[in-house]
Amino acid sequence: MPAQMNWTEIDVQAEAILKTMSLKQKVGQTCQITVEGILRFNPDGTLPLPLQVNGEELSEAVQTYKVGSILNAPGRALPRTEWLKLIQAIHAPYVKKEIDIPILYGVDAIHGANYVLGATLFPQEIGLAATFNVDLARQFGEVTAVETRSSGVPWNFSPVLDLGRQPLWSRFFETLGEDPKLASVLGASIVKGYQGDLNQSKLGPDRVLACMKHFVGYSASASGRDRTPAIVSPRDLTELYLVPFKSAVEAGALTVMINSASLNGMPGHINSHLITDVLKNKWGFKGFAVTDWEDILFLDRVHQVAASHKDAIAMAINAGIDLSMVPLNPQYKEYCRLLEELVLEGGVPMARLDDAVKRILRVKLAAGLFDVPSKKNKTVPITLQSESAVLAAKQAVSESLTLLKNEHSVLPLKPNSSILVLGQAAADRRFWNGAWTHTWQGRDSSYFSTDISLLKEWQQRAQTQQGKVDYLVGSSWSESTGIPNEGAGLTPQNQKSIESADVCVVFVSEWPGTEKPGDEENPFVTQNQMDLVHELKAAGKRVVVVLMLGRPKLLGSILDDADAIVHAYLPGEHFTQPFLDKIYGSADFSGRLPFTYPRYPGRWEHYDHANSETIAKDNSGNGYNPLFDFGFGLSYATWSVDASSISADTLRSADTVWLEVRLRHNADRPCQVTVPVFGSRRNLPIAQRGKYLIDFQKKWVPQGNSALFRFPLSVSQFEFSDYNGNWTQARGPIRLDVFNSTLNVYLEP
Numbered sequence: 225m226p227a228q229m230n231w232t233e234i235d236v237q238a239e240a241i242l243k244t245m246s247l248k249q250k251v252g253q254t255c256q257i258t259v260e261g262i263l264r265f266n267p268d269g270t271l272p273l274p275l276q277v278n279g280e281e282l283s284e285a286v287q288t289y290k291v292g293s294i295l296n297a298p299g300r301a302l303p304r305t306e307w308l309k310l311i312q313a314i315h316a317p318y319v320k321k322e323i324d325i326p327i328l329y330g331v332d333a334i335h336g337a338n339y340v341l342g343a344t345l346f347p348q349e350i351g352l353a354a355t356f357n358v359d360l361a362r363q364f365g366e367v368t369a370v371e372t373r374s375s376g377v378p379w380n381f382s383p384v385l386d387l388g389r390q391p392l393w394s395r396f397f398e399t400l401g402e403d404p405k406l407a408s409v410l411g412a413s414i415v416k417g418y419q420g421d422l423n424q425s426k427l428g429p430d431r432v433l434a435c436m437k438h439f440v441g442y443s444a445s446a447s448g449r450d451r452t453p454a455i456v457s458p459r460d461l462t463e464l465y466l467v468p469f470k471s472a473v474e475a476g477a478l479t480v481m482i483n484s485a486s487l488n489g490m491p492g493h494i495n496s497h498l499i500t501d502v503l504k505n506k507w508g509f510k511g512f513a514v515t516d517w518e519d520i521l522f523l524d525r526v527h528q529v530a531a532s533h534k535d536a537i538a539m540a541i542n543a544g545i546d547l548s549m550v551p552l553n554p555q556y557k558e559y560c561r562l563l564e565e566l567v568l569e570g571g572v573p574m575a576r577l578d579d580a581v582k583r584i585l586r587v588k589l590a591a592g593l594f595d596v597p598s599k600k601n602k603t604v605p606i607t608l609q610s611e612s613a614v615l616a617a618k619q620a621v622s623e624s625l626t627l628l629k630n631e632h633s634v635l636p637l638k639p640n641s642s643i644l645v646l647g648q649a650a651a652d653r654r655f656w657n658g659a660w661t662h663t664w665q666g667r668d669s670s671y672f673s674t675d676i677s678l679l680k681e682w683q684q685r686a687q688t689q690q691g692k693v694d695y696l697v698g699s700s701w702s703e704s705t706g707i708p709n710e711g712a713g714l715t716p717q718n719q720k721s722i723e724s725a726d727v728c729v730v731f732v733s734e735w736p737g738t739e740k741p742g743d744e745e746n747p748f749v750t751q752n753q754m755d756l757v758h759e760l761k762a763a764g765k766r767v768v769v770v771l772m773l774g775r776p777k778l779l780g781s782i783l784d785d786a787d788a789i790v791h792a793y794l795p796g797e798h799f800t801q802p803f804l805d806k807i808y809g810s811a812d813f814s815g816r817l818p819f820t821y822p823r824y825p826g827r828w829e830h831y832d833h834a835n836s837e838t839i840a841k842d843n844s845g846n847g848y849n850p851l852f853d854f855g856f857g858l859s860y861a862t863w864s865v866d867a868s869s870i871s872a873d874t875l876r877s878a879d880t881v882w883l884e885v886r887l888r889h890n891a892d893r894p895c896q897v898t899v900p901v902f903g904s905r906r907n908l909p910i911a912q913r914g915k916y917l918i919d920f921q922k923k924w925v926p927q928g929n930s931a932l933f934r935f936p937l938s939v940s941q942f943e944f945s946d947y948n949g950n951w952t953q954a955r956g957p958i959r960l961d962v963f964n965s966t967l968n969v970y971l972e973p
């Protein structure tokens with residue numbers, strides 16, 4: 225059952241507050257500014273610590289302009305105590321009754337509380353998706369909520385629910401992969417972790433508001449460049465891109481952020497059909513919609529759909545925007561002035577403004593912001609990176625690591641072997657974490673604690689087994705430009721280390737980046753990293769490649785040169801132990817690709833392609849030819865199907881038919897496995913995807929034993945979108961693929 229908020233009481237309260245509000249107050253509630261606008265900076269632009277709130281700027285914003293929301297980290301991560309002081313200073317005018325409505329503060333805590341120094345950093349969403357583990361997604365949400373809220377911040381701009389189907393897009397790593405079912409199930413689970421059980425009428429004191437991002441179609445950019453147009457058919461919108469948002473709304477998500485780019489020619493921020501008709505009216509979303517960064521200004525400056533800033537404000541608010549991330553100072557003052565004028569002149573109906581404000585008030589009430597903390601019940605100090613938090617992060621890394629290739633049994637490594645580790649990413653944690661780590665782009669390493677070292681831990685582990693571990697940087701990145709330095713980075717002096725190694729383990733990475741600064745022209749792994757792997761191979765070495773990439777990058781010569789390939793995604797801070805456990809074989813791999821890994825630069829393929837895409841140049845059925853399929857992932861154990869069955873041949877509405885499969889492995893320890901079930905439909909009036917993910921389960925299977933996986937099937941799982949984007953019930957033959965078994969069922973709804 226979806227954990228929905230009980231709105232009745234909150235509605236009454238919001239209505240009562242609204243009645244007391246002046247126009248200025250209402251307008252201010254729809255305005256969000258960035259924290260930089262209320263802080264004092266050093267003359268050189270750096271931030272003094274302890275932070276200094278600029279009292280005049282703060283009171284001008286919240287008292288004069290009645291601004292209702294503040295966002296962002298001030299350019300860098302802060303100690304938790306600094307966050308608490310900042311949030312208290314911002315909350316103070318409300319506590320002192322200088323303002324009537326509390327300020328809502330929001331940050332991007334997208335892979336843990338990444339702007340709180342010393343917080344637990346999890347894998348980025350793409351890695352979390354590779355775990356296919358619903359419970360871990362929830363634990364990630366819970367830990368992130370606790371650590372974010374313990375810094376005083378009640379609102380998290382996460383999860384990203386955009387689908388990762390365009391590998392050039394700089395924010396691919398922020399997604400839960402390409403599949404709507406996987407992203408829905410995991411996305412809803414993250415939302416529940418963030419917000420907790422909403423059956424009470426308030427968010428718990430250790431929870432944060434979730435924000436579904438970025439509604440909708442942002443990730444489908446045709447060019448792959450950030451904030452550029454996407455063209456998505458009504459069918460694909462319904463069957464793919466809207467699905468995770470709908471599921472997050474059902475899970476109770478209380479806020480949504482709108483797509484900064486345009487979809488089918490219409491900028492996200494003026495799309496009243498999607499924001500108002502679909503999200504709010506059809507799906508019953510009761511929370512509020514916030515713009516993305518400067519996006520109302522974008523409407524006239526960039527999209528050029530508005531004649532002026534004032535027109536842009538009217539268009540956005542009338543389309544259903546409730547809160548505007550203006551967010552700079554002094555631009556916000558113009559926003560407030562213009563919106564006030566618009567309401568007085570009738571360009572924005574008062575009823576629309578009231579609705580926006582009511583939505584914001586509801587969320588503030590739901591978050592408990594109106595409750596002034598008494599001295600006794602201040603935020604309970606919690607330990608960042610508590611034992612259970614670290615355990616969850618390690619488990620997430622462990623279950624995300626995906627084995628893509630393993631020839632000549634190069635893995636597991638023998639305990640006593642001599643290992644040469646190469647690549648900047650082995651020793652530089654910026655590449656483990658990616659963007660949104662301590663700073664926006666994640667390129668500043670000065671905020672990392674010093675007590676984590678993969679190489680040191682690896683060396684210690686190897687020594688206890690008479691093994692040896694050496695390190696060479698090899699190929700690297702230019703610190704000033706983020707462009708790869710040329711060549712493999714090996715010198716004649718390095719030859720001895722190479723010669724004496726039994727196995728080389730090469731870390732292949734990408735320069736951290738997101739949004740515009742992360743725009744990427746080259747779909748390949750960089751040439752210098754290919755060169756490095758190639759030179760080692762040419763020297764006769766066994767090579768293991770570890771991909772620390774937030775997306776599928778074309779592997780070029782690495783595919784053949786590497787004996788083994790492990791995808792680590794962007795694993796965050798707790799990479800070391802799970803990684804060493806896997807490559808030495810004390811634990812098995814269970815991660816699976818949450819995307820289709822492309823083989824060719826001219827072809828972005830998806831596992832759920834149409835049947836026509838399977839026809840090759842030679843007319844054979846081999847036209848769909850990715851490097852690795854969605855859901856692919858090897859393990860040391862060999863898995864086999866003992867039996868599979870379906871409880872009835874025909875599925876009628878109101879029926880549940882059970883699909884069962886019994887799996888066994890041959891390992892002498894318990895092993896974990898993900899079982900995806902794919903369905904395919906045909907003989908319907910619109911050409912169907914060849915197959916699509918219907919359901920999945922992940923389980924531990926005891927040693928020497930088998931486990932039964934049971935999947936309930938009902939007709940609703942076989943709905944498809946018609947040409948106009950309307951869900952329609954399928955009928956006729958359905959093929960079900962689970963592991964290597966194929967089963968059939970006939971739909972007679």
Ligand code: BGC
Nearest residue numbers: 296332381437481516517739
């Ligand atoms: C990003 C959002 C983010 C917001 C606030 C925007 O530029 O697109 O994902 O939540 O900034 O930092």
Ligand code: BGC
Nearest residue numbers: 296297298299332517664739
């Ligand atoms: C936002 C960016 C913005 C930057 C400025 C980030 O959190 O997402 O859009 O430009 O902050 O600090």
